[in-house]
Amino acid sequence: MGVLLTSAAAYAAVDKAVTIGVSSESYRDVWQPVIDALDKEGIKLEFIVFSDYTLPNAALDAGEIDLDAFQHHNYLNNEIKTKGYKLTPIGDTYLVSMSVYSKNIKSLKELKKGDKIAIPGDVINTGRALMVIQGAGVIKVNPAKGNTPEVTDIIENPLGIQFVQVDAAQVPALLPDVAAGVINGGYAHDFGLSPKRDAIFYDDLAFYKDKGYVNLIAARTADKDNPVYKRVVEAFHSDAQRKYILEKFDGAYLPVW
Numbered sequence: 001m002g003v004l005l006t007s008a009a010a011y012a013a014v015d016k017a018v019t020i021g022v023s024s025e026s027y028r029d030v031w032q033p034v035i036d037a038l039d040k041e042g043i044k045l046e047f048i049v050f051s052d053y054t055l056p057n058a059a060l061d062a063g064e065i066d067l068d069a070f071q072h073h074n075y076l077n078n079e080i081k082t083k084g085y086k087l088t089p090i091g092d093t094y095l096v097s098m099s100v101y102s103k104n105i106k107s108l109k110e111l112k113k114g115d116k117i118a119i120p121g122d123v124i125n126t127g128r129a130l131m132v133i134q135g136a137g138v139i140k141v142n143p144a145k146g147n148t149p150e151v152t153d154i155i156e157n158p159l160g161i162q163f164v165q166v167d168a169a170q171v172p173a174l175l176p177d178v179a180a181g182v183i184n185g186g187y188a189h190d191f192g193l194s195p196k197r198d199a200i201f202y203d204d205l206a207f208y209k210d211k212g213y214v215n216l217i218a219a220r221t222a223d224k225d226n227p228v229y230k231r232v233v234e235a236f237h238s239d240a241q242r243k244y245i246l247e248k249f250d251g252a253y254l255p256v257w
Contacts, residue, residue, distance in 0.1 A: 057085055093217060093255075096252065097252055101198055147209055185249075236257075
């Protein structure tokens with residue numbers, strides 16, 4: 001664990017009930033060691049699970065919650081750019097693996113012409129899913145698009161794979177009806193899927209050019225130096241938290257600090 005960023009005296013007078021927005025119950029589960037550690041210090045963490053990716057940042061910007069912890073840098077940057085949110089990352093957490101799963105094939109080598117692959121439909125996670133499929137050698141995307149290509153940026157698709165774009169939370173339920181699906185690690189966990197046991201192709205940091213897909217804790221920009229929030233980040237960046245994530249979630253989350 002790193003050097004203590006804030007002393008008890010520094011945040012004694014600050015409201016210590018902290019609400020954190022997440023988009024999956026598994027994201028809340030990831031925090032259990034932090035919840036336990038901060039509870040002993042009198043800092044109570046309350047997690048609000050939103051059913052849609054678009055909701056946590058809106059709630060945070062509006063002051064309805066204190067922090068959120070559900071998104072990566074690319075997603076937050078796009079939200080700030082398109083919606084004008086005054087939000088700031090205050091700490092990195094983990095890379096959520098986005099691996100490929102199937103109920104119908106055991107390897108992407110079994111893909112046939114015209115097969116369908118389900119992927120998240122939001123602009124940022126569509127790009128990431130395509131980077132994973134490119135990593136598998138199934139397609140090639142325009143390198144000028146960086147880490148966030150769209151389906152229209154596919155420049156090689158020899159099998160004519162059709163990409164079915166749906167809400168990220170719906171991809172697991174589509175597995176019986178498509179050749180494969182690219183599933184965010186949180187939703188895979190919620191659906192009872194294990195990256196190590198069930199994925200037919202694994203996500204890899206090598207597929208990406210920067211830390212754009214690393215998840216983070218965000219606060220309102222005006223609150224980025226709040227000492228309680230800094231303590232929350234510090235508690236997350238502990239050896240106990242790292243060990244818990246690696247042992248509990250079977251490869252769904254990869255710590256990055």
